[in-house]
Amino acid sequence: MVAGKECRLRIGLLSVYFGLFDAAMPPEFRRDRTAFAEAMRGRLGRFGSVVYPGVVDSDDTGREAGRLFAEAAVDVIVFAPTMAAPPSYGWEAIRDLPNVPLVAVGAQELDEVPDDYATEEATRRSLPVGLVMFTNVLVREGRPFTTLISSVGSDDLDASLAETLRAVDAAAMVRNTRMLAIGAPISGYLDVEVSQGELQKVGVEVIDIDADGIGRAFEAVNGTAVDRLVADLREGFDATAVDDATLERSARLAIAMDRLCVQHGANAGAVNCHGDVLRWNDRVGITACLGVALCTRDGTPFACTGDIPTGIALAIGKRLAGSALYCELYQMDFPGDWILLANGGEGDLSIRAPSATVRLLPEDHYMGNHGPGTAVAFELPRGPATLISLTPVNHTGGWVLVGAEGRILDSKHHGMEGPNAMFRFDSGNVAGAYALWCEAGATHHAGVLPGHHGDVLRRTAEALGIEYAAV
Numbered sequence: 001m002v003a004g005k006e007c008r009l010r011i012g013l014l015s016v017y018f019g020l021f022d023a024a025m026p027p028e029f030r031r032d033r034t035a036f037a038e039a040m041r042g043r044l045g046r047f048g049s050v051v052y053p054g055v056v057d058s059d060d061t062g063r064e065a066g067r068l069f070a071e072a073a074v075d076v077i078v079f080a081p082t083m084a085a086p087p088s089y090g091w092e093a094i095r096d097l098p099n100v101p102l103v104a105v106g107a108q109e110l111d112e113v114p115d116d117y118a119t120e121e122a123t124r125r126s127l128p129v130g131l132v133m134f135t136n137v138l139v140r141e142g143r144p145f146t147t148l149i150s151s152v153g154s155d156d157l158d159a160s161l162a163e164t165l166r167a168v169d170a171a172a173m174v175r176n177t178r179m180l181a182i183g184a185p186i187s188g189y190l191d192v193e194v195s196q197g198e199l200q201k202v203g204v205e206v207i208d209i210d211a212d213g214i215g216r217a218f219e220a221v222n223g224t225a226v227d228r229l230v231a232d233l234r235e236g237f238d239a240t241a242v243d244d245a246t247l248e249r250s251a252r253l254a255i256a257m258d259r260l261c262v263q264h265g266a267n268a269g270a271v272n273c274h275g276d277v278l279r280w281n282d283r284v285g286i287t288a289c290l291g292v293a294l295c296t297r298d299g300t301p302f303a304c305t306g307d308i309p310t311g312i313a314l315a316i317g318k319r320l321a322g323s324a325l326y327c328e329l330y331q332m333d334f335p336g337d338w339i340l341l342a343n344g345g346e347g348d349l350s351i352r353a354p355s356a357t358v359r360l361l362p363e364d365h366y367m368g369n370h371g372p373g374t375a376v377a378f379e380l381p382r383g384p385a386t387l388i389s390l391t392p393v394n395h396t397g398g399w400v401l402v403g404a405e406g407r408i409l410d411s412k413h414h415g416m417e418g419p420n421a422m423f424r425f426d427s428g429n430v431a432g433a434y435a436l437w438c439e440a441g442a443t444h445h446a447g448v449l450p451g452h453h454g455d456v457l458r459r460t461a462e463a464l465g466i467e468y469a470a471v
Helices: 019-024 029-044 059-072 087-094 119-124 127-141 155-175 196-202 211-220 223-236 244-264 289-297 308-321 430-440 454-464
Strands: 009-014 048-051 076-079 102-108 146-151 178-182 205-209 268-271 325-333 338-342 359-368 371-377 383-393 398-410 420-425 446-450 467-470
Touching: 009 029, 009 059, 009 087, 009 155, 019 029, 019 119, 029 048, 029 119, 029 155, 048 059, 059 087, 076 087, 076 155, 087 127, 102 127, 102 155, 146 155, 146 454, 155 308, 155 454, 178 244, 178 308, 196 205, 196 398, 205 211, 211 244, 223 244, 244 268, 244 289, 244 371, 268 289, 268 308, 289 371, 308 383, 308 446, 308 454, 325 420, 325 430, 338 430, 383 420, 383 430, 383 454, 398 430, 398 454, 420 430, 454 467
Parallel strands: 009 048, 009 076, 076 102, 102 146, 178 205, 178 268, 398 467
Antiparallel strands: 325 338, 325 446, 338 420, 359 371, 383 398, 383 446, 398 420
16 A cells, blocks of 8 residues: 555554643644644544544543544554643544554654754654653553654655555455364364454454355356356466366366455455365365455465464565565575475466566366366566465464565476476575574464565554564
8 A cells, every 4th residue: 555546444543732832832822732733633534434533632632542442443543742731532442443453653853953953942842752662551451553753754654654564555455354264174274274363353254154154155056157267367367288078177166265265355255175065065166266366366366275373474475565476485505595386277477577477377286176277377576575374373462474585596397287486585595594584483374465464564563463573
């Protein structure tokens, strides 16, 4: 999310003022401090719709601000004090909104302290005092928050706001995520399992689709819709390796998955092809690789093997970077100092290299009751990239988001019959970096994002109240 693009965020602006000093200050003092808050309102308006209750100057007006924030269902509250004020004013506004992320902004009006600085000017510019008064209470009460310090005239403030609010936008998306789970994880895959209680901690709701549910959705797709999608696929991609029956069946499943997402309002998902729901379901009988690829391309990312945590990670990555490719870290090349990223034929088509041809292939490595599904294969662009993984952590009751910045060196292992890339970690040699990746708690599935996103991922984790581990 950047300035000038479509706004999704609902931002609550909390600006406090203390009337104790009115008698000692010039008559225009309150008007001047109110204008400061109004200017911050305008600045935040570049990033979303702003809910601004006016300056909060008492516990009562704080409670009223909280009511307005709750009524508007704000995604984030930005605390931007105009001066020093009792922290109870701000606390009353947020105390009943424990799950709304907080950003404390110290937007100082002066870049430097002049030699003739005096008491009256110190009162007018007492914003840093008001900021730390409030953040102390947040720490006392265990409320996570992010702090931005800059000057009003600095371009750094807008850049920091943009990055922080991008992160908050991703966190708000997670807390409103509805995931489609088409099949449970493979038995024994402990590293991708997740409990209902763990999902509730990050605000994710899962809708389970069983064998009958996907079977009915599959059979409800009419032939006209299938023919239209098959024609589009043969026109847009290299589908010479796939026969008509295989492509038609895969297209039908892809349409069924998309319709289920729409029906349930899902914005992410996970499938497990290796069971009675898909491959060995007589009504479907194939893998869902093509459906995963098309849904992810169109904005509803899917993980495979029933891996719900990785599905959430992909949703975060898609929101932040625009593309997120499901993958596994297959093999290290020690002389070349890189690791091979690939998957079994799923892929976010939006991440492919600009010149790459998308090949559609029969997924004959994982045959179902009705033969192969359709896999996708393409090359990834060279350049900066970020690996991400997400997992609950049982012993702490929390979650950890793992991120590793690096570069894609090449994408040439066509024998993998799926998207693949040679990834080099920025943090050190491949053996040491992969050891840290394991120690951080990454699952055996990951997402790869175009570009470097470590800082915004860390802020996203802060907004979710979870740990971030940089590799």
